[in-house]
Amino acid sequence: MLTLSPTRTDATTGSGATRRADEAGHSATSAPTSKAAGFYRYDLDGLRGIAIALVAVFHIWFGRVSGGVDVFLALSGFFFGGRLLRTALTPGSSLSPVPEVKRLIRRLLPALVVVLAASAVLTILIQPETRWETFADQSLASLGYYQNWELANTASNYLRAGEAVSPLQHLWSMSVQGQFYIAFLALVFGFAVAFRRMLRSHTRTALIVLLAGLTVASFVYAIVAHDADQSTAYYDSFARGWELLLGALVGALVPYVKWPMWLRSTVAVVALAAILSCGALIDGVKEFPGPWALVPVGATVLFILSGANRMADPHLASVDGRLPAVSRLLATRPFVSLGSMAYSLYLWHWPLLIFWLAYTGDTRANFLDGAVVLLVSGVLAWLTMRFVEEPLRLRAAASAAAASAAAAKPKAAPVTPLRTRLRRPTIVLGSIVTLLGVALTATSFTWREHMTVERKNGKELSGLSARDYPGARALVDGARVPKLPMRPTVLEAKDDLPISTTQGCISDFGNVDVINCTYGDPNAPRTIAVAGGSHAEHWITALDLLGRMHHFKVVTYLKMGCPLTTEENPLVMGDNRAYPNCREWNQKVMPRLIADHPDYVFTTSTRPWNIKDGDVMPSFYLGIWQKLSDAHIPVLAMRDTPWLVKDGKPFFPADCLADGGDAVSCGIKRSEVLSDRNPTLNYLAQFPLLKPLDMSNAVCRQDECRAVEGNVLVYHDSHHISATYMRTMTPELGRQMALATGWW
Known part of the structure; x- marks a missing residue:
């Protein structure tokens, strides 16, 4: 997704004007054939075509980056940053950022708005209403060019793990580029205004040194952020900045590169081979934006340099021996044509793929389905380029050319025929695009307001009638279930959370501090420490009620996705990404727990198998039991509640119910998630202070774990019990804890 039109660059000075501006003016000529006339890197258009083909193919058929x-x-940094640097460093050139900002808006927003509007319609038609708020948030984020930060927040939010893949997820890179363009404009023009006269001949060197320093700093930050939390770093603008900055630096230095032909040819072949093989050899989902991102970015830089100061015209490619053979190949019309629609194709292919998968219920497209998605994406991309992008871009270019001509010849009054032909239809087109953008924004805000009202209604959930909404009591006590609508509703479910979550009493992914909050009876002499991950935390709702009833306090020692464990290389449950902060947190929390010496530690004792059905007590829990046993601290070992998984991926019952499913179809077979015997029972002889708790029969029936029991939605996401259902489990939890502790 290269988002700026290509640039015709003077071969000796590097100063440039857009090719399309030249085409719009009457003085434009055919492609230049000498250094005096300048050159245009058509081979980079071809490289852009290769890049979009790789992106689409790997997304559609292989699910890889x-x-x-x-x-x-890197190419965006080269085209935009390089041109901006050359402009700012040219004496007498305009340093106003306004024309550039207008150009960016005309180039980027129209096609984006069209795709977002189409995606909004498809979201309403295909996806359940539980997904509409996420789409509204992300469409606003895409229009505001902060989608990457929206996705980074999702990646770091354990409670949103397992959400359906967004049809707008790919727009993170658009946001990174948009932020880079504005920041780079401010930095370069601000530097030039402040120092161009002061530094004079040294301005270029000073600015390049500054940018080189920023590039290195961004790269180092990317490595650190990648090691700390790769899934969040993937969307981080600061961790991605070096890729664009490196391209910009190359754009400033390219006029000075003079390589012998044999070296150019070798470098071009190696660079293209590296780009083509990157997706197959490197798992970018896990490795980018760390050091391995140097492969595609470095290869792009080398390819740019291999053709530096050499002309690449598709009409002359066959006879221009000054350009490497690979570059001449990419400068041919098929590759250039594909590159010209790369932006639109990038915008279209991902949402069409996601909507197709949502419609069919498949997790991956087969060859035929993928081919259809790619074909439709290509057609829509060409139509968008031809009837949305180009008319508005050509109008802007014609206006710029007319303004330049008027400035050069003030007395030449007549308006150019091209400008006259473009004015009326582009005004209509621009108005339509603007109306679409306004409608999309208004609709997104309206739905978000509707969800705010739904959340206010959800506050009454804590006071639901036990007779009308028996929940777990229908399973445990055989309570009668009247015919009433389910609560929480599918729209309320997302926010039906334990109070500890809303009060920030659980450390998030990036936090390794031990956070203590107190619930139950804060003045009671007896203490139960709730320790571990969010699957220990979601019992807070019931433990808080029991603590107030039976006079004990509940103190939290919690971290998202992080059970008490001695594992050296813990992984995030569900997506298996490295979680080094979990190990560091465990190294802090265990000494604290032992020093505080609560009467009991309440934590989970099992986890689902990753390789087969049922659940297991992991071996890396045994060291925890031993440490607590040595400290004479008994453990209330809660068997973990089932995780809902289909086709190897978590699913949300609320989404399933909103999409027409029922309590059974939106649940899971008990045998898939729970073993016949609680695995904790196998270790009671080894650890006498281990007190097993098992609430499986309050969540699942004999053969199945349904999505709804006793008129209450069991899960608020794919694996956390809703606070409303947890309240209905309080009596059974109290019965089991009374037997384990003897407190009441």
Whole structure:
């Protein structure tokens, strides 16, 4: 997704004007054939075509990251940043950022608005209403160019793990580029205004040194952020900045590169081979934006340099021996044509793929389905380029050319025929796009307001009638279940959380501090420490009620996705990404627990198998039991509640119910998630202070774990019990704890 039109660059000075502006003016000529006339890197258009083909193919058929987006980022930095640097460093050139901002808006927003509007319609038609708020949030984030931060927040939010893949997820790179463009404009023009006269001949050197320093700093930050939390760093603008900055630096230095032909040819072949093989050899989903991102970005930089100061015209490619053979190949019309629609194709292919998968219920497209998605994406991309992008861009270019001509010849009054032909239809087109953008924004805010009202209604959930909404009591006590609508509703479910979550009493992914909050009876002499991950935390709702009833306090020692464990290399449950902060937190929390010496530690004792049905007590829990046993601290060992998984991925019952499913179809077979015998029971002889708790029969029936029991939705996401259902489990939990503790 290279988001700026290509640039015709003077071969000796590097100063440039857009090719399309030249085409719009009457003085434009055919492609230049000498250094005096300048040159245009058509081979980079071809490289852009290769990159979008890799992105689409790997997304559609392989579910992998190809490195094509990183190629786009480097090329964007080269075209935009390089041209901006040359402009700012040219004496007498305009340093006003306004024309550039207008150009960016005309180039980027129209196609984006069209795709977002189409995606909004498809979201309403295909996806359940539980997904509409996420789409509204992300469409606003995409229009505001902060979608990458929206996705980074989702990636770091354990409670949103397992959400359906967003049809707008790919727009994170658009946001990174948009933020880079504005920041780079401010930095370069601000530097030039402040120092161009002061530094004079040294301005270029000073600015390049500054940008080189920023590039290195961004790269180092990317490595650190990647090691700390790769899934969040993937969307981090600061961790991606070096990819664009490196392209910009190359754009400033490219006029000075003079390589012998044999070296150019070798470098071009190696660079293209690296780009083509990147997706197959490197798992970019896990490795980018760390050091391995140097492969696609470095290869792009080398390819740019291999053709530096050499002309690449598709009409002359066959006879221009000054350009490497690979570059001449990419400068041919098929590759250039594909590159010209790369932006639109990038916008279209991902949402069409996601909507197709949502419609069919498949997790991956087969060859035929993928081919259809790719074909439709290509057609829509060409139509968008031809009837949305180009008319508005050509109108802007014609206006710029007319303004330049008027400035050069003030007395020449007549308006150019091209400008006259473009004015009326582009005004209509621009108005339509603007109305679409306004309608999309208004609709998104309206739905968000509707969800705010739903959340206010959800506050009454704590006071639901036990007779009308028996929940777990229908399973445990055989309570009668009247015919009433389910609560929480599918729209209320997302926010039906334990109070500890809303009060920030659980450390998030990036936090390794031990956070203590007190519930139950804060003045009671007896203490139960709730320790571990969110699957220990979601019992807070019931424990708080029991603590107030039976006079004990509940103190939290919690971290998202992090059970008490001695594991050296813990992984995030569900997506298996490295979680080093979990190990560090465990190293802090265990000494604290032992020093505080609560009467009991309440924590989970099992986890689902990753490789087969049922659940297991992991071996890396045994060290925890031993440490607590040595400290004479008894453990209330709660068997973990089932995780809902289909086709190897978590699913949300609320989404399933909103999409027409029922309590059974939106649940899971008990045998898939729970073993016949609680695995904790196998270790009671080894650890006498281990007190097993098992609430499985309050969640699941004999053969199945349904999505709804006793008119209450069991889960608020794919694996956390809703606070409303947890309240209905309080009596049974109290019965089991009374037997384990003897307190009442």
